[in-house]
Amino acid sequence: MEILLFVAGVAAVPAMLALARALFLYTVVHECRTHVYTFFGKVVGVIDEPGLHVLPLRFGPKALLFRLFGREYVVSTALRQYYLRDQMVNSSEGTPMGIGVWYETRVADPVAYLFANSDPAGSMRANVANATVSTLSNLELEEMLEDRHRLSRSVRERLSGVASEWGFELGSIYIRKVAFTDRGMIGEITGKVVNRLRQVTAAIRQNGENRVNLIRSEAGKLASEQLALARALRPRIVGETLSGIRREDTQVADALAEVLEIEALATSGAAVVLVPEGMAAPAPLVNIAATPTGK
Numbered sequence: 001m002e003i004l005l006f007v008a009g010v011a012a013v014p015a016m017l018a019l020a021r022a023l024f025l026y027t028v029v030h031e032c033r034t035h036v037y038t039f040f041g042k043v044v045g046v047i048d049e050p051g052l053h054v055l056p057l058r059f060g061p062k063a064l065l066f067r068l069f070g071r072e073y074v075v076s077t078a079l080r081q082y083y084l085r086d087q088m089v090n091s092s093e094g095t096p097m098g099i100g101v102w103y104e105t106r107v108a109d110p111v112a113y114l115f116a117n118s119d120p121a122g123s124m125r126a127n128v129a130n131a132t133v134s135t136l137s138n139l140e141l142e143e144m145l146e147d148r149h150r151l152s153r154s155v156r157e158r159l160s161g162v163a164s165e166w167g168f169e170l171g172s173i174y175i176r177k178v179a180f181t182d183r184g185m186i187g188e189i190t191g192k193v194v195n196r197l198r199q200v201t202a203a204i205r206q207n208g209e210n211r212v213n214l215i216r217s218e219a220g221k222l223a224s225e226q227l228a229l230a231r232a233l234r235p236r237i238v239g240e241t242l243s244g245i246r247r248e249d250t251q252v253a254d255a256l257a258e259v260l261e262i263e264a265l266a267t268s269g270a271a272v273v274l275v276p277e278g279m280a281a282p283a284p285l286v287n288i289a290a291t292p293t294g295k
Contacts, residue, residue: 024055024066032078034110039070043111048077075110079171082125087132091141100177101132101155105168113167120166131158132175148175 020026027047029035034048037055039062047053055063066072087099105124107113117123135154136144144151156173163170246253 022067024063024070024072026052026054027072028052032076034075034077034107036073036075036110036114037066037070038073039066043115044070046110048110073110073114075107075113077107077110079104079106082128083176084125084129084132085177087129089133089136089144090138091144092138093141095141095180097136097141097144098177098179099132099136099175100179101128101173102176103128103173104171105163106171107167108164108169109167111167112165117166120168124163124166124168127159127162128155128173131155134158136175144178148178151175 027035029047029050031050033050034046036043037045037047037059044062045059047058055066059066062070081102081104084101084103085098087101089097089099091097113120132155135151135158139151152174155175156170159173160170242253242256245256
């Protein structure tokens with residue numbers, strides 16, 4: 001019997017708590033939640049501190065009548081993020097563009113969020129779209145593609161006042177995507193990009209070849225200068241060497257001179273006439289054809 005009473009008591013606790021909660025005797029506020037209470041259509045209190053709250057102690061005896069003449073609203077104050085796709089705008093050149101906008105909001109004034117607008121989230125989304133389109137329309141295509149940070153700040157500045165009127169606190173806004181919507185134009189731009197890449201590649205290749213040729217020409221020039229310098233120094237070195245040999249030993253110098261003379265005759269291809277010892281040398285041959293004739 002005692003066990004049955006214990007089980008019945010344990011089962012009755014949740015039922016009693018649920019009844020007390022239904023009669024607005026207490027409420028539990030969770031993190032990132034705000035409870036707004038109205039009585040006869042008028043806001044009588046807001047509880048945004050997490051924890052257990054006894055409503056009769058906070059609002060007085062009228063809390064017992066919330067069930068009949070009042071209402072409790074639970075508003076989430078957590079940070080929310082949204083992304084709007086394909087917001088259509090036209091550039092100053094008449095190019096149709098699709099804009100993607102990412103933004104985040106949180107409820108800062110639950111009363112305004114509940115009663116200032118019947119659909120605050122939808123109205124906020126529509127205002128973000130309108131502000132984006134009005135800010136980016138008729139801008140130059142280059143500015144739309146490259147200056148997203150400044151344009152995002154401009155959109156946020158236009159929305160700050162509207163967001164606070166509806167109880168929102170506006171967070172970050174960023175233009176994440178700027179895309180072409182005309183397939184024909186996409187094809188033309190792709191073709192231009194490909195041609196430009198080919199031109200850049202050809203220019204890089206030509207520049208490399210020019211640099212290689214320049215390096216080769218400079219190396220050839222330097223090598224020619226060094227060879228010319230070597231040729232110019234060779235006679236002086238040979239002459240100084242022969243002079244040193246003659247100073248040390250004249251016989252070796254004479255023998256070396258004869259060897260060099262014989263080597264020069266052998267490599268020159270000239271006709272050599274050998275004259276026996278004791279015979280007079282013949283008269284030099286005269287090239288009759290080369291002798292000029294007098295008149």
